[in-house]
Amino acid sequence: MGLRRLGLNVLERVLYPVTPVLVTAKHDGRVGGMLAAWWMQSSFHPPTLSVAIAPERYTYKLIERSRVFAFNLLDFKFVNKMPYLGDVSERFLPDKIENAGFNIVEGEVLGAPIVAESSAAVELKLSKIVNAGDHDIFIGEAMAVYAIDDFRNGMWGLETYRPLMYLGRTRRPGPVYRVYLTPTGWKREKIEFARGELREYAEKRVNLIEKITEIVRKSASIGEAVEKAKSILREQGLEEDDAPYLVDDVVRRLKQGQCQG
Ligand SMILES: Cc1cc2nc3c(=O)[nH]c(=O)nc-3n(C[C@H](O)[C@H](O)[C@H](O)COP(=O)(O)O)c2cc1C
Structure with a gap:
């Protein structure tokens, strides 16, 4: 190191x-x-x-x-x-x-x-x-x-x-x-967002948020949304204790009229 x-x-x-x-x-x-x-x-x-x-x-x-x-x-x-x-x-x-x-x-x-x-x-x-x-x-x-x-x-x-x-x-x-x-001789590079082998991961992320957004929209309570989100996370081999954070993020954005960040 x-x-x-x-x-x-x-x-x-x-x-x-x-x-x-x-x-x-x-x-x-x-x-x-x-x-x-x-x-x-x-x-x-x-x-x-x-x-x-x-x-x-x-x-x-x-x-x-x-x-x-x-x-x-x-x-x-x-x-x-x-x-x-x-x-x-x-x-x-x-x-x-x-x-x-x-x-x-x-x-x-x-x-x-x-x-x-x-x-x-x-x-x-x-x-x-x-x-x-x-x-x-x-x-x-x-x-x-x-x-x-x-x-x-x-x-x-x-x-x-x-x-x-x-x-x-x-x-x-x-x-x-x-x-x-002040930086002189600025060097510029255009780097494509999540290019190449990263695309798949970026898509998975977007899809997960879409799913959670749907869950939140259809759930009667935050608790219910969290439970449903946990099962999606489980299905995808992800950590289910991420559910409250993801639900919270979606709830905050829905409150602001935003579906996708
Ligand atoms: C480059 C630079 C960055 C500074 N950043 C901060 C800051 O983020 N927060 C802060 O409280 N003071 C910061 N200071 C200190 C204030 O700018 C400084 O104390 C100033 O004289 C306060 O002026 P005032 O009493 O008229 O408000 C910074 C100073 C410099 C030179």
């Missing part, structure tokens, strides 16, 4: 590079924002995005109070502006985003503050705050998404947009540097 066991203190770094978003919010006329690397897409239906924010961040309060926020993707050409967004707090440097040279516009749907110079932005309505330890996870429902023309036919062209990524920071003693990067 080529893997070396490391201390958990480097966990965060091992998981980088990540494309950080600038999370923006506004309350009582005050617009603020912060870089956040700890974010993710968290549901298709409803479409949600989540981000972990420490309570110390001024942005935390702005979002908690206004219940509206935005994600902004910034191009690598703004790399020199990152210290305004990720190193200093709005609490101490009012209007830090404008001070960094950016312009704020209002989103069309929620009026969320959006950085006009961003390559993409999403307006979010706060649905839940979940404690995760020293950070809380803000889950927001996406209400509108915007992108520059480099994004077309459902995919980034990466001709004019150069994603900005974050690799981590050096530690004291000595000056602290944050390392940002």
